[in-house]
Amino acid sequence: MKVRYFAWMKRTVGLPEEEVMPPAEVRTVGDLVVWLRARSAGHAEALAAGAAFGAAVDQKTASFDAPLAGVREVAFFPPFTGG
């Protein structure tokens, strides 16, 4: 699946997006967050437990307990500041 990062998270991770193949026990968005933290120091910092960020699954806002089965794209981003 594709994982995308936006705003400050993109800079902290050091990548706008990446293809990942998490193991089967990674079942939810929250599981993915924990699994991604191990990829680099930047991932660990951006996706830290105390960091304020949200997620989208296949381009729709999703909670951290959303399942990943059949999902093509997961995105992580800070709170929106448009308008």
Add this chain to the structure above:
Amino acid sequence: MTVRVQQADFDVGAELDGLTRGNRKIGGLAVFVGLVREMHTRDGLHRERIDAMTLEHYPGMTEKALEEIEAEAQRRWPLEATLIVHRHGRLEAGDRIVLVAVGSPHREAAFEACEFLVDWLKTKAPFWKLEETPSGEKWVEAHEGDDAAAARWAKK
């Protein structure tokens, strides 16, 4: 019923003409135009001028989110026409950022739906502002006031 996300500026008069042309059921058109205002940040003792900002967004999700917000407004009010144009990329003080226009047979629905759309797009559409100051770039943090404004419209 149109949503556009674009880098280019928009012509408010031309957009409104296009929105109402040929529709004789519209009795009122409520319009909001958001502009980049000149601002200062205060970081300790330093006061810095913000010269410009860059609006990043999530192509694909942005359009879907705006279409959902528009559809929600259509469910809540009797609307004849809606338009949301949101810019992205680098913008300077005085530049237009967003246009929201709502046409309805009656003004109350137009005013309310326009305010609803602006409040909701601030908290539900994936845009992020990066401000430029003389000492560097800074991501804008979300305002609690924006969440409170959006929460006013929560269904009771």
